[in-house]
Amino acid sequence: DTGVSQDPRHKITKRGQNVTFRCDPISEHNRLYWYRQTLGQGPEFLTYFQNEAQLEKSRLLSDRFSAERPKGSFSTLEIQRTEQGDSAMYLCASSLGVGTDTQYFGPGTRLTVL
Amino acid sequence: AQRVTQPEKLLSVFKGAPVELKCNYSYSGSPELFWYVQYSRQRLQLLLRHISRESIKGFTADLNKGETSFHLKKPFAQEEDSAMYYCALSGRGDKLIFGTGTRLQVFP
Numbered sequence: 001d002t003g004v005s006q007d008p009r010h011k012i013t014k015r016g017q018n019v020t021f022r023c024d025p026i027s028e029h030n031r032l033y034w035y036r037q038t039l040g041q042g043p044e045f046l047t048y049f050q051n052e053a054q055l056e057k058s059r060l061l062s063d064r065f066s067a068e069r070p071k072g073s074f075s076t077l078e079i080q081r082t083e084q085g086d087s088a089m090y091l092c093a094s095s096l097g098v099g100t101d102t103q104y105f106g107p108g109t110r111l112t113v114l
Numbered sequence: 115a116q117r118v119t120q121p122e123k124l125l126s127v128f129k130g131a132p133v134e135l136k137c138n139y140s141y142s143g144s145p146e147l148f149w150y151v152q153y154s155r156q157r158l159q160l161l162l163r164h165i166s167r168e169s170i171k172g173f174t175a176d177l178n179k180g181e182t183s184f185h186l187k188k189p190f191a192q193e194e195d196s197a198m199y200y201c202a203l204s205g206r207g208d209k210l211i212f213g214t215g216t217r218l219q220v221f222p
Contacts, residue, residue, distance in 0.1 A: 042212030100207035
């Protein structure tokens with residue numbers, strides 16, 4: 001499967017714990033995006049990378065959230081001191097990074113904070 | 115403010131009936147508009163984008179800048195069209211701003 005992959009697919013954690021999600025983009029895709037989707041809503045932009053540079057962060061991304069893409073390939077999204085409001089589907093997408101090109105989405109990581 | 119509005123949460127039709135999923139947007143500039151679809155148990159995928167002016171799976175969408183709309187249409191719905199449909203815009207060629215989605219149910 002050469003599509004975008006995300007790991008884990010599901011994560012259940014207790015409030016206050018830290019969690020980390022991984023996204024592997026399509027090979028040779030320079031751009032990588034993180035979105036969050038809650039029930040009944042469309043995906044909401046969190047942040048994106050052009051290669052290893054983080055170019056934009058949404059105001060939704062509080063100080064407890066951090067994302068990295070150290071070698072311009074895979075990316076991690078960490079949430080520290082999780083809260084119940086963090087429960088959501090976290091989606092990763094990648095694109096070639098040429099103009100407004102197609103974003104290809106991964107299957108998502110569903111986070112449940114108890 | 116940048117915003118995408120999909121007024122209908124659910125649209126139910128019978129097979130063979132015409133379908134129109136509404137999408138209105140707010141953006142100060144010339145955005146690019148997209149329709150994404152999510153079938154049951156599948157990931158979100160691009161259906162069509164306004165610059166390509168294609169018909170995908172019988173669906174078309176025309177950008178109306180005067181009415182700031184990008185409605186998705188299909189003349190004859192099929193059962194396999196049942197899915198969640200999201201309208202989205204991109205202002206600068208990077209992040210997507212999505213609407214809340216419309217669930218299309220096509221009954222036999």
